[in-house]
Structures are given as C-alpha cells and as structure tokens.
Amino acid sequence: MDELSVLITFAVGLAAALFFGYIAVRLKLSPIIGYLLAGIIVGPFTPGVVVNRTIAEQFAEIGVILLLFGIGLRFHLRELIAVWRLAVPGALIQSTLSTSALAVLLHFMGWDWASGFILGMAISVASTVVMAMVLTEWHDLHAKIGHIAIGWTVVEDILTVALLLLLPIIFSPDRSMDQNIGAVLGLAGIKIIGLVAIVVVLGKWVIPWALERIAKTRSRELFTLAVLVLAVGIAVGSAKLFGVSMALGAFLAGLAVGRSEFAARAGIDALPMRDAFAVLFFVSVGMLFDPLSLIQVPFVIATVLLVVVIIKPLAAALTVRMLGQPLAAAIPIGAAFSQVGEFSFILGTVALQLKIINDAGWNALVAASIISIALNPYVYRWARRLSSKTNKALPVVKSQPQTVNPSHCILIGYGPIGQIVHNLLTERGNEITVIDLNLKSVRQLNAQGYKAIYGDVLRPGTLEDAGIATAGSLIISTDIEDASEIIKNARLLNPDLQIMVRCAHLRDAAALRQAGATVVAAGEAEVGVALSEVVTAADQMACVMAAEHRETVRRILYDKAFQQNETVSKKTRKK
Numbered sequence: 001m002d003e004l005s006v007l008i009t010f011a012v013g014l015a016a017a018l019f020f021g022y023i024a025v026r027l028k029l030s031p032i033i034g035y036l037l038a039g040i041i042v043g044p045f046t047p048g049v050v051v052n053r054t055i056a057e058q059f060a061e062i063g064v065i066l067l068l069f070g071i072g073l074r075f076h077l078r079e080l081i082a083v084w085r086l087a088v089p090g091a092l093i094q095s096t097l098s099t100s101a102l103a104v105l106l107h108f109m110g111w112d113w114a115s116g117f118i119l120g121m122a123i124s125v126a127s128t129v130v131m132a133m134v135l136t137e138w139h140d141l142h143a144k145i146g147h148i149a150i151g152w153t154v155v156e157d158i159l160t161v162a163l164l165l166l167l168p169i170i171f172s173p174d175r176s177m178d179q180n181i182g183a184v185l186g187l188a189g190i191k192i193i194g195l196v197a198i199v200v201v202l203g204k205w206v207i208p209w210a211l212e213r214i215a216k217t218r219s220r221e222l223f224t225l226a227v228l229v230l231a232v233g234i235a236v237g238s239a240k241l242f243g244v245s246m247a248l249g250a251f252l253a254g255l256a257v258g259r260s261e262f263a264a265r266a267g268i269d270a271l272p273m274r275d276a277f278a279v280l281f282f283v284s285v286g287m288l289f290d291p292l293s294l295i296q297v298p299f300v301i302a303t304v305l306l307v308v309v310i311i312k313p314l315a316a317a318l319t320v321r322m323l324g325q326p327l328a329a330a331i332p333i334g335a336a337f338s339q340v341g342e343f344s345f346i347l348g349t350v351a352l353q354l355k356i357i358n359d360a361g362w363n364a365l366v367a368a369s370i371i372s373i374a375l376n377p378y379v380y381r382w383a384r385r386l387s388s389k390t391n392k393a394l395p396v397v398k399s400q401p402q403t404v405n406p407s408h409c410i411l412i413g414y415g416p417i418g419q420i421v422h423n424l425l426t427e428r429g430n431e432i433t434v435i436d437l438n439l440k441s442v443r444q445l446n447a448q449g450y451k452a453i454y455g456d457v458l459r460p461g462t463l464e465d466a467g468i469a470t471a472g473s474l475i476i477s478t479d480i481e482d483a484s485e486i487i488k489n490a491r492l493l494n495p496d497l498q499i500m501v502r503c504a505h506l507r508d509a510a511a512l513r514q515a516g517a518t519v520v521a522a523g524e525a526e527v528g529v530a531l532s533e534v535v536t537a538a539d540q541m542a543c544v545m546a547a548e549h550r551e552t553v554r555r556i557l558y559d560k561a562f563q564q565n566e567t568v569s570k571k572t573r574k575k
Contacts, residue, residue: 010059021279043289060277060283064281065231066250066274068235071150083147087155094312101315126152126153128150131149131153138381140332145333157343164350203256234250267461301363304368339372408432408473409473410432411432412474413476415477415478418434468497474498475501478502483515505523
C-alpha cells in the first residue's frame, strides 16, 4: 500500500465532499446528495482520481462510531426504556413486512425465496447516520419522534447481529448439521446482555472515576483524547469480544458516559471529528455504486426502491399507529425509515460471500441505498408537512421561533464573584444555569438542586447546551482572556441577549463593548467608584445623589478608556 494513500484518501475525499456538497446546497438540495456524488466521482467505477476504498470505509466507520456515541450521550437509558415497548414490536413487525414484500416481488421476477428474504432483511435495516442527520435538521432527534426512531434502529442492530451469526450456519456449504440454531441465538443474546452489563458497570463507576481524574488536570487535549478512547475503545472491544457491531458498542458507550456530569463536555469535544468522519461515511457509500448497474438490473433496482421508499415507511407508520401512537407521529417516523442502512452493506457482503445473493442483488442493494439516502430528506420533509395537517402541535417549519425566558440567566464562572451573583439572582427568583470547569462546584450546585454544567465555554456547543437561544441574559463573572469570542458567539446565537462581563483592567473594557457586551464591569473602575463614594459620603447632598454620582464617575472612566483604546488602534493602523 502506498504510504501516502491514507492522506490522499482523507484529503481527496473531504475536498470532493466539500465541492459537491457546496454545489448541492447552492442548488437548494440536501448536502447528502453532494457527498454521495463525491463518492461516485472518486470511486473505482468512474474515470479520474480513484481513492482507496478500504481506507475510506475505515474512516467512515470512525464517523459512524462517533455519531452513535454522540447520540448515546443525549439518549438517556430511561428514554430508551420508555420507547422499548414501541421499538421492539415495531422493529420486528416492520422488518417482517418489508422483508416479505420484497421476497414476494422478487419471486415473481424469478428469484429464489432464500435470496429474496435475505435481500429483504438487508433493506429492512435503516441507517442511523442518515436518520440522525435528517432528524437533527428538523429538531426531532431529541423529541419523542427521535427517541422512538433511534430506539427502533438499536433493536434492528441487535436483530442484524443475530442474523449475521445465523447466516454462516444455515447457508455455509461445510456447515455441521449438529449445530443448534437456538443455541446460537442464545449465545448471541448472552453476549449482548453481557456487553450491556459491562457497559453499565463502566458507566456507573469506572468511567466517571477516570474522567474525573482527567478533568482535574485542566487539560483540554487530555479530556478530548479520553473521550475518543472511550468511544472508539468500547466500540472496537464490543466487536472483537462480543461479536456485535461497533456502532452498537459506541451507542452503549455514549449511554454510559451520558449518565455522568461529563456528558455535555464529552459531546462537544467529539463534535468536530464526528462531523468530518460522518461526511466520509456518505463518500464511502457513493464509492460502492457502479453507474452501469442502472442499465444492467433496472427492474431489480426499481423493485428494491419501491419497497424501501414506499412499502417500508408505510409498514413502519402503520406499525406505529397500531401501537397506539397518533397519526401525526406515525407519519414522520415511517418516513425516517425510507432509506437503507450501513448494516445493510455488512449483511449484503456476508450474503454475497455465501453466494446467497448474486452480483445483481448486490448492485441493486447499493444503487437503492444511494438513491434512497438521497431522497430521504425530501421524503421526511413531505411527511413532516403532512403530519402537521393532522396535528397542529407539530410545526411545519424547521426554524420555529423560540420563546425567550427573561428570567433565565447563564452564569459563566462560579468563583467568589459568581457565587455572589448566583445568590442574589436566586433570591430574586431568577433561573440560573452555571457553566464552570470546577467539577466540585458543579456537583455541589447539582446536589443543591441548581442547574450547573461542567464544560468549557470556549468550546462550540457549550452555550447551546446551557440554553443560550432562549436565555434573557449572560453574565461572565470571571476574568477570561478570550471573553470577546464568547460574547460574539453568544450574540450570534441570541442577538437580543443582555451580556454583562467582568474584566480586571479598565483598558480591556472598550474591546469587550465592541465585541457586543451590554455592560462591562472593570475591577479598577469599580474600586475607584467605591473609594470616591467614601470621600463624598460626608456630604449629605452627595449621599442623596449617590446613584447619579456613581454612574457619572463610571461613564467618565469607561468613556476615557474607550477613547484611549481608539487612539491606540488608529496609531497601530497607521504604522
């Protein structure tokens, strides 16, 4: 293997995804279409630059792991249990209906029942990656719709694992007739239960203990590294030791970390790498597509697409409706399943190796997956709009206006000044969310019933987790070197936000005001105001006009600092 093939694959794959993704967005199409097209262009079936498909698939696997880990962080175990009654029968019924429908249709086209059923099982599995991106776009990922859909895919993953264990036994030419299918399924069940038990133990004792020690070092790099080690390590360990998919292991790892106070920071730290590698997942899928298959097996592809895009979502929606959910929820949940998942390729590869399906079946699976993935955002958009007509509680538009809570204040820093601010505002009935990197303070506040988040406010996503979009005010009570960046980010997320900032030196006040701060309190100025009040306290008239005098002194001090800052800036520009 060329020593540069890894870098070339990474660079060319991302560059192609960026180029075609940008074109897709400019044409008002889903960026997923651009990513898939990029994979086709750099794949082995089209002329021009060809990247290493094996390496691309490994990069894509990392993206799947990080994405499922992030979903697991926010998908609490109680939420999974809450939708289990829907997810288990839903996955079983929908898979049975979709599989049977494709098997019957392919049988009329001359296929044998075994090939039809196996290909049907492959297309009955949905892509968690695609589903998560579409649900996120519509703000449904962490709503009830998203909980049901994601729980459903977890059950499908478990069923897929069991099927992968059974296929070699049933269809292998040199299989032993003495092998008991029930025993194999029982062993698979024991492995999955054992994995869940181990992850639960890790999540309750080992992971919080380890992350606490890493957090105390105050090293961002070490904490990010620890998160990646947990996500990838548990995912790989699950695959190697328990025979389950790495995606399922990553999801369980996310559930484990999500039970601790490190959940918010862990999700934010994994976000940049997750997005980059998730894009490579779609590029790797596009690389599997042979355009000639559209000519070679058009009727098979059309049949598979009919089941994936129409019959499968109808079966899912009908199942959800039968299980007691309203039609307004059943329609978008069904639409979310109108695509083919990453585990479909794993199942298809095994079936191809065992000669259960032929090349025509494999090409039909790949072609149907690409087309269905490209269509899925539009199918879901149509379903969302249709559902809104049955229930006005479900919004039609993606970016619905959010109600601002004026009493909600986000407080950055819980030092001596932060504690004073927190106590005073709490007494007035304000709702306070504290962001701090002191784990002891965060735990103490949470134990007292107050909301506190352990996280680095300089990392993208921390303010969002604190609810900046609907907050009335933001107070930076600690002297932060990069406070201007925090202010700018907060302004972008909430333009009407009141931002109050503390700084040590008066010379920094002007820059903070220019960044967008509503009020700046400089330590030097406030001490000067306090001392001047002591001097004028002997004057009874000054006492009456104390408030006005105080504000006058402040204005003079801050305006002077601002003017000095402007003068320095002009001189710097001239030089």
